[in-house]
Amino acid sequence: MWRIYFEVCDFLAGLIPNRVKRAQIRKEKLYDYRKKYNALRCALPRGEFRRVRVIKGGWNIGFIVNNKYVCKIRKYYDKNAPVEKVLREKRITDAFADIVPIKIPRIEIVKSKGFTFYKYDFIPGKNLNRLPLRTIIENGWHWGKQLAQFIDAMHNARPTEINDLISGDGDGWNHNDICNNIIVDKKTMDIVGLIDWEYSGWGTLETEFTNCTKFSKKMQESGIGTAIQIEYHVIQNRRKKNKKI
Numbered sequence: 267m268w269r270i271y272f273e274v275c276d277f278l279a280g281l282i283p284n285r286v287k288r289a290q291i292r293k294e295k296l297y298d299y300r301k302k303y304n305a306l307r308c309a310l311p312r313g314e315f316r317r318v319r320v321i322k323g324g325w326n327i328g329f330i331v332n333n334k335y336v337c338k339i340r341k342y343y344d345k346n347a348p349v350e351k352v353l354r355e356k357r358i359t360d361a362f363a364d365i366v367p368i369k370i371p372r373i374e375i376v377k378s379k380g381f382t383f384y385k386y387d388f389i390p391g392k393n394l395n396r397l398p399l400r401t402i403i404e405n406g407w408h409w410g411k412q413l414a415q416f417i418d419a420m421h422n423a424r425p426t427e428i429n430d431l432i433s434g435d436g437d438g439w440n441h442n443d444i445c446n447n448i449i450v451d452k453k454t455m456d457i458v459g460l461i462d463w464e465y466s467g468w469g470t471l472e473t474e475f476t477n478c479t480k481f482s483k484k485m486q487e488s489g490i491g492t493a494i495q496i497e498y499h500v501i502q503n504r505r506k507k508n509k510k511i
Contacts, residue, residue, distance in 0.1 A: 268319070268320040268321060268322050269318065269319060269320040271320075272296060272299040272300075272320055275295070275296055276292065276296055276299060276300050279291045279292050279295075279296065297327050297341040297342065297343075298343070299320075299327065301379070301381075302327070302339055302343070302381055303318075303329065304379070305378040305379035305380070305381045305383075306329055306331075306337055306376075306378065306381075306383060308378050308379060309376050309377070309378035309383070310331065310337075310376070314331050314332050314334065315331065315332070316332055317331075317332050317333065318330065318331055318332070321336075322341075323446070323462065324443070324462060324464050324465065325340055325341060325464050326338045326339060326340060326341060326462075326464060327339060327340075327341050330388055331388075333388055333390065334387070334388055335385055335386060335387050335388050336371075336385070336386055336387075336388050336461075337376065337383045337384065337385045338383065338384045338385075339381060339382070339383045339384070343381060343382075345380050345381070345382075352382050353375070354431065355373065355384060355463050355464050355466070356373040356375065356384065357427070357428055357431070358428060358431070358439075358463055358466050358467075359371055359372070359373055359463050359466075360372075360373070360427075361425040361427055361428045362420055362423065362425065362439070365419055365420065365423050365425065366416050366419045366420050366460075367412070367415050367416060367419055368412065368416045368457055368458075368459065368460050369389060369458060369459045369460070370459070370460055370461070370463070371384075371386035371387070371389075371461060371463070372386055372387065373385070373386050374386065389449050389458060389459035389461065390449075390451075390458075391449040391450050391451050391452070391458050391459060392449070392450050392451075392452050393446070393447075393448065393449060393450075394409065394448035394449070394450045394457070395445060395446055395448065395482050395484065395485060397450070399484050399487060399488060402484065402485065402488040402490060403488050403489065405455050406488055406489055406490040406493045407493045407497075408455065408456075409448070409450070409457055409490060409493070410490050410492075410493025410494045410496070410497050411493070411497045412456070412457045413444065413448070413457065413478065413490075413494045413497075414493075414494050414495075414496075414497035414498040414500075414501060415497075415501065416441075416457075416460065417444075417471075417474055417475075417494070417498055418498060418501045418502070420438070420439050420440070420441065421437075421438035421439055421440065421471055421474060422438055423438075423439065431467065431468065432468045433467075433468060434468060434469070435469075435470065436468040436469040436470050436473075437470055437471060438468070438469070438470075438471060438474075439466070439467070439468060439469075440466060440467065440468070440469040440470075440473060440474040440477070441460065441463060441465075441466050441474065441477075442465040442466055442467060442469060442473070442474065442477055443462060443464075443465045443466075443477060443481075444460065444474070444477060444478045445477060445478055445479055445480060445481045445482050445485055446462070446481055446482065447460055447461045447462040448460060449461060475491065475494065475495055475498075478490070478491050478494055479491040
């Protein structure tokens with residue numbers, strides 16, 4: 267759907283007679299979609315582009331290529347931005363890839379025509395937030411346990427390689443946007459991935475719990491937030507008992 271939108275709007279923008287205005291519209295409203303898409307085609311084998319979907323959310327615009335991998339880039343990309351800022355998401359996902367119990371993107375950096383893309387393998391499945399409310403309620407405790415295990419592993423880990431990214435008040439590492447980015451296998455009803463880490467960072471446990479449901483009325487109504495918190499505290503209590511033994 268988004269690809270059709272951008273293609274049509276880019277075509278209509280091309281009809282604007284004023285060159286400066288045309289370029290402004292394409293940059294500010296369409297995020298230089300055409301330039302980024304063409305840059306990506308130059309960087310990757312052309313045979314891969316049999317099927318391309320466009321996604322948009324948060325800070326990024328992305329291209330799902332042949333259901334094989336995802337290439338993301340900032341909507342308002344600045345080639346002069348410090349390298350540390352561009353690589354931040356990769357550094358955090360690299361640090362937690364072998365720590366958390368849910369699959370997360372293994373990011374590869376792709377550079378082409380002045381743009382820098384994040385590329386990672388596409389995780390097949392369904393976005394949990396797009397499932398019917400009834401389905402979320404029925405599986406809420408199962409998913410709540412999986413997410414509690416994820417939060418426990420991430421929030422209480424201290425990977426030294428990203429110590430320099432710790433800033434502000436907080437007591438651990440957060441994904442910070444779990445609500446909209448949970449990928450579920452509809453056959454097994456297991457969570458198989460957690461994507462889009464651009465908001466991840468140092469923060470409070472309360473914030474992580476809140477952001478599990480904050481951005482979706484459906485997730486709030488399902489009760490999954492309660493399941494996550496209860497299952498998290500079960501993990502903590504079990505750990506305390508084991509330490510006493």
